[in-house]
Amino acid sequence: MSEDFNVDDLKKKLKKNCTTKKDKKHTHTDDVPSFKTELEVIEALVQEGVIKLQQEEVAKSDDDTLDPSLIEDYRDEEKDAPSIEYESEEDEKETLKERFKSVKKPQLSLPNLNYKKLIFLIGIALVLITIATYLISSLSDIKEIEIVGNENITDKEILDRSGIDTGQKMYLLQSNKSEDKVKVLPIIQSIDIEREWPNKVIINVKEHNVVGFIESNRNYYPVLENKRVLRGFHMEPVDAPIIHFFEGKEFDALVDSLNDVNPEMLRMISEIYYRPYDESYTRIQVLMNNGQEIIADYTTFGEKINYFNGMRESIGDNEGIIDLEVSNAFIPYNTEEARRVKRDMSSIPRHVPYIDDINESLDVIKKSLEKIETSTD
Secondary structure, three states: OOOOOOHHHHHHHHHHHHHHHHHHOOOOHHHOOOOOOHHHHHHHHHHHHHHHHHHHHHHHHHHHOOOHHHHHHHHHHHHHOOOOOOOOHHHHHHHHHHHHHHOOOOOOOOOOOOHHHHHHHHHHHHHHHHHHHHHHOHHHEOOEEEEEOOOOOOHHHHHHHHOOOOOOEHHHOOHHHHHHHHHOOOOEEEEEEEEEOOOEEEEEEEEOOEEEEEEEOOEEEEEEOOOOEOOOOOOOOOOOOEEEOOOHHHHHHHHHHHHOOOHHHHOOEEEEEEOOEOOEOOEEEEEEOOOOEEEEEOOOHHHHHHHHHHHHHHHOOOOEEEEOOOOOEEEEOOOHHHHHHHHHHHOOOOOOOHHHHHHHHHHHHHHHHHHHHHHHO
16 A cells, blocks of 8 residues: 555645645644554545535535425325325316315405495586586576466467566576566466476466456456456457446446356356346346346346256247246246336346446546557657
8 A cells, every 4th residue: 555655645635635624614723633654544535535525415405405304394294195096087187176266366455445435426526517517508498388277368478477488597487576477467366387397387377267248349358256357458258248237336246146157157148237127126137148038136146047957948949038036937928027027128228327438538548548658659
């Protein structure tokens, strides 16, 4: 072994290696071992080589392998887990799908927003926009006006009085003022103006009933149920009788009786004359549209005229006078009593003299008003 190895060279080499290690560890150089024989040197070299191999293996394990403790745990779990054998690949795939479904998926956490409040605010904004659009645009214009309940007064006169017209704004309609303007007309008993959104106005009118007509200078003026005569309101005499020679309390009492007559019977009466005489100051002569003649008392006429239809059926085609004043009897024209009744009625003046004076005074007033209107124009 002395021929193969140079002991001095080996000592120098070992001394150099030990010195290098000591320097790295910041130790003293006087700790270098001393070798006496070649065998000790060889053992030292062999030991040095083993240490280097161990250090290289440790370095490789730090870089490429896992922690031994984790590997042991993993192997323990594999040992404990039951081994599953699948009959086919399809069973294995189905099992894997079931396991995948059972895995809980992570849920995204959304910010905590108050959705109800947001929806409420959006709803209010939409409502305000809709209202503003309606108020500004033509959607809020009056497009239809319906008048209900008027029989004697025309739609045009009601509209002219009310001041309501299409194209006006629904929300600017002042129904109370319009109602007051129409109520000025004597024939109007009540009026109610309603809005029917979005574009319709309904005018509900209730008129006073017309129970008769007064003739003056070939014009006919309606007599209302409230005893008022519309002198400036010319109408054709339909559905009510023409009244002659009544005034004052007699006129009021007759209107009260006519209010008790149903409308169907009232349309059958043609004319009513005031025919007082010495034995009765309340007698009236009534002419029917079918030519039948009746004498009655104006204070009870409204009650007894309802018997007319029944008496007419029993009379048939016979001509005469129906007496509703006292006895509710039929008096044929060929009897002495019928001639006496006709004689008493013919001796009464055809009209009361002061009616002409009243009509003349009204004409003078009318002409004066016309002159004032033309002068102001």
